[in-house]
Amino acid sequence: MKLFKKILVANRGEIAxxxxxxxxxxxxxxxxxxxxxxxxxxxxxxxxxxxxxGPASAAQSYLNIPAILSAAELTDSEAIHPGYGFLSENPQxxxxxATSGITFIGPTPDxxxxxxxxxxxxxxxxxxxxxxxxxxxxxVASEExxxxxxxxxxxxxxxxxxxxxGGRGMRIVREEEELSPAFHMAQRESLxxxxxxxxxxxxxxxxxxxxxxxxxxxxxxNVIHLGERDCSVQRRHQKLIEEAPSPIATExxxxxxxxxxxxxxxxxxxxxxxxxxxxxxxxxxxxxxxINTRVQVEHPVTEELTGVDIIxxxxxxxxxxxxxxxxxxxxxxxxxxxxxINAEDPERFIPSPGKITFLLPPGGPxxxxxxxxxTGWVVPPQYDSLIAKLIVHGKNREDAVAxxxxxxxxxxxEGIKTTIPFHKKVFNHPEFLKGNFNTDFIEKMAESGxxxxxxxxxxxxxxx
Ligand code: MV4
Numbered sequence: 419m420k421l422f423k424k425i426l427v428a429n430r431g432e433i434a435x436x437x438x439x440x441x442x443x444x445x446x447x448x449x450x451x452x453x454x455x456x457x458x459x460x461x462x463x464x465x466x467x468x469x470x471x472g473p474a475s476a477a478q479s480y481l482n483i484p485a486i487l488s489a490a491e492l493t494d495s496e497a498i499h500p501g502y503g504f505l506s507e508n509p510q511x512x513x514x515x516a517t518s519g520i521t522f523i524g525p526t527p528d529x530x531x532x533x534x535x536x537x538x539x540x541x542x543x544x545x546x547x548x549x550x551x552x553x554x555x556x557x558v559a560s561e562e563x564x565x566x567x568x569x570x571x572x573x574x575x576x577x578x579x580x581x582x583x584g585g586r587g588m589r590i591v592r593e594e595e596e597l598s599p600a601f602h603m604a605q606r607e608s609l610x611x612x613x614x615x616x617x618x619x620x621x622x623x624x625x626x627x628x629x630x631x632x633x634x635x636x637x638x639x640n641v642i643h644l645g646e647r648d649c650s651v652q653r654r655h656q657k658l659i660e661e662a663p664s665p666i667a668t669e670x671x672x673x674x675x676x677x678x679x680x681x682x683x684x685x686x687x688x689x690x691x692x693x694x695x696x697x698x699x700x701x702x703x704x705x706x707x708x709i710n711t712r713v714q715v716e717h718p719v720t721e722e723l724t725g726v727d728i729i730x731x732x733x734x735x736x737x738x739x740x741x742x743x744x745x746x747x748x749x750x751x752x753x754x755x756x757x758x759i760n761a762e763d764p765e766r767f768i769p770s771p772g773k774i775t776f777l778l779p780p781g782g783p784x785x786x787x788x789x790x791x792x793t794g795w796v797v798p799p800q801y802d803s804l805i806a807k808l809i810v811h812g813k814n815r816e817d818a819v820a821x822x823x824x825x826x827x828x829x830x831x832e833g834i835k836t837t838i839p840f841h842k843k844v845f846n847h848p849e850f851l852k853g854n855f856n857t858d859f860i861e862k863m864a865e866s867g868x869x870x871x872x873x874x875x876x877x878x879x880x881x882x
Pocket of ligand 1: 551576583584585588590620621622623624626628655697707708857
């Protein structure tokens with residue numbers, strides 16, 4: 419079996435660079451694609467070749483399937499790596515690649531369809547013995563059935579879009595009177611956002627942690643997990659800080675959640691890398707939520723913890739190689755934390771695009787920066803606001819926290835506002851330092867007057 423000679427990277431920003439770096443180390447040539455306004459982007463400079471595929475708007479460039487396939491054919495690329503966001507979870511794109519004789523570096527179209535149908539995934543995995551939050555068995559077809567289901571599972575309930583993700587089309591319903599308007603609102607929102615109004619329901623669990631498990635599957639029956647990541651520090655469904663291991667995880671917990679994740683991947687005949695997302699309640703009960711059928715923004719946390727290069731594994735699996743590791747060869751070590759540095763106002767989280775007049779990334783032991791930003795780069799308003807991922811690794815959580823504080827202090831970004839000041843506050847927050855937080859943490863922090871108001875929406879992000 420042979421690796422690819424040339425891969426087209428169908429993405430931009432830091433993830434395009436991350437893929438190019440993996441390809442270079444594997445001896446694979448790379449092709450970057452770019453929109454009209456990204457001729458000077460770092461991913462274009464770092465790739466061996468580049469092709470302009472359209473105007474600035476994502477719909478006409480990074481989401482433009484015919485233009486991307488033409489670029490691949492024009493450059494003799496054998497495979498396409500989609501990164502995250504954009505076309506990465508689009509089964510039609512994966513199929514179109516196959517039709518053009520190009521390998522899509524990612525899960526199978528069936529895997530992508532299952533990941534995109536959340537009511538179905540829930541139903542299938544529940545039947546395979548994976549715990550789910552009490553709720554509907556598959557989709558809820560009408561308001562009447564919704565009411566019946568809610569009475570059975572008990573209020574509060576949460577209505578979710580089957581095609582949803584990132585919290586859109588979701589409604590929490592606390593009592594019977596709220597159900598009818600919430601149901602119709604969720605239907606309308608889901609139809610507008612995803613082109614499908616299908617909904618499902620669960621009991622709403624307050625004070626949860628969001629914990630996910632990285633899995634790798636070679637499509638030949640070998641499936642392993644790389645441990646969990648705690649992504650509970652988020653604001654309006656945008657993750658801000660991710661860490662591994664989870665501060666609440668014992669060895670027993672890790673084994674259990676890991677086994678659920680591997681069982682889920684096997685049940686859906688998963689191939690390539692993916693993440694099984696769970697919520698964990700205050701009694702440490704684990705419930706399956708969703709499957710993310712892509713490499714995720716926060717994958718470096720797991721790479722630092724385990725030493726596994728997740729992007730290289732994706733490429734090797736797509737080329738037909740079996741997994742490079744057995745489960746007992748995965749030995750997580752120490753503690754890793756990632757801060758997402760966004761070009762946003764750190765108080766209100768509104769986008770702050772513009773020219774970076776000076777940039778100095780931190781360095782030294784245990785510090786990794788994945789970024790496409792440089793002095794002179796103009797952060798465009800058209801795409802997501804992630805400009806750097808700051809990842810630290812230490813021998814335990816305390817060391818990793820000290821290292822993150824040191825790295826945040828070293829990091830200089832001038833000319834635009836960034837979320838660095840926000841992260842500095844979190845890394846001085848007594849509850850965060852204790853590992854005592856759940857998905858309400860940021861909202862609570864804002865309410866206690868620590869972080870300004872919270873009335874604005876974040877920019878649309880590439881990743882969930
Ligand atoms: C939940 C939940 C509580 N109970 N499901 C958010 C994104 C999606 N991946 C799943 N999400 C949640 N699902 C049940 N049964 C809480 C969340 C959730 C959340 C919900 C409403 C408003 C903000 C939230 C923040 C994090 C998680």
